[in-house]
Amino acid sequence: MLKCFFRGLVAVQLAAASFLVAAQGWPAKTVTIVVPFPPGGTTDVLARAVANKLSPVLGQPVIVDNKPGAGATLGASLVAKAPADGYTLLMGAVHHTIAQSVFRKLPYDFQKDFAPITTVAIVPNVLVVNAQNPAANVQDLVTIAKSAANKLSYGSNGNGTAQHMIGTQFQQITGAQILHVPYKGSAPLTTDLISGQVDMSFDTVTPVLPFIKEGRLRPLAVTTAKRSSALPDVPTLQEAGVPGIAIGTWFGLLAPAGTPARVVTRLNGELVKIIQSPDFKKQMFDIGAEPVGDKPEEMARQIKEETAKFASLIKAANITLD
Incomplete structure (x- = not known):
């Protein structure tokens, strides 16, 4: 029994020593x-x-x-x-x-x-819509959304992501009911947003910025407490009349x-x-x-x-x- 114990102890010590040597030689x-x-x-x-x-x-x-x-x-x-x-x-x-x-x-x-x-x-998140969407600002969008439950849809990078959380808060604050459409990531979401398969998103600035510059997407507000340096003319949600979101x-x-x-x-x-x-x-x-x-x-x-x-x-x- 004692011999087995010492064998086990030696094995653990050797493994630890081997791991330490590997760490010291990192990266190999x-x-x-x-x-x-x-x-x-x-x-x-x-x-x-x-x-x-x-x-x-x-x-x-x-x-x-x-x-x-x-x-x-x-x-x-x-x-x-x-x-x-x-x-x-x-x-x-x-x-x-x-x-x-x-x-x-x-x-x-x-x-x-x-x-x-x-x-x-x-990276700030930004509320964007397809360029063909009639909403010129956040209040226009809220008015359209409240005209009928789930009239509009918003895409996210998946259930439980920041975009999902922002969309949920946006609905709670405005009283609008908007259909949530989860995606696996920004690339497929942005493709559908540009084609009009979904009406809006609260994605990060990075994947949508090129299409905003091209005029294919329209930014309505950023979701952070202050404006984005990449979109200095776009108001925050607070400035756009939707308080309580700073993500x-x-x-x-x-x-x-x-x-x-x-x-x-x-x-x-x-x-x-x-x-x-x-x-x-x-x-x-x-x-x-x-x-x-x-x-x-x-x-x-x-x-x-x-x-x-x-x-x-x-x-x-x-x-x-x-």
Whole structure:
């Protein structure tokens, strides 16, 4: 019995030593950033921007792997269960702090099963309609929506995402009943919005900005507390007569919980330098994003605060999903 115990102890110590050596030699192979949405959306765009800058710094390939589904929780689940060795990362977002309360059962705990690295950027959400929509402003849109229940539809990046939450709040405040149409991501949503399959969306600025500039989509209001630098002439919802909504979407990198502190610290240091570099800042400005680059503990605090905030909003709105 005692001999078996010591054998087990030695095995554990050897495994720990092996893991430490691997961490010290990190990175020795390709690093994967899992994006829980399809290609073309803001999460994907930011992940690829980061990967392109991070790869030469680390001296190893950094690739993006799109794993869409279940309101961004499928990709998160895969990363939560991945080895905590620094080779599998998640481009997470505000959606994950919402999902924690929206879904009855999740195979992970966003606060306990992930190690925050840094917030890459914050992107305002914007209420947009097809250019053929007769609504010239938010109040016009509310009037049309209230003329008949579910007369209008709004698309989101999936159940339990920020767009879903904003749409729900918008209806509660205005009294309009608008049909929710969930998509797997921004790319298919934007395609249907342009073609008129859905009437409106509360998506992030990045995927719709080119079509706003082309005149194919019309922005009515941003959902943040202040105006977007990318759309300075577009009012906030507060200014447009719909108070009580101040939600933007943050995006950041996380690793599985238990990832060696040395790896997290290295990633944070390299990423902050990238995010704060002039060329990356310009790249973010061009797509309507505001670069951040904070410390892991600051990102962890933001996640904790927003999880609590959205839990209250979700409880009040009585939103639950299986």
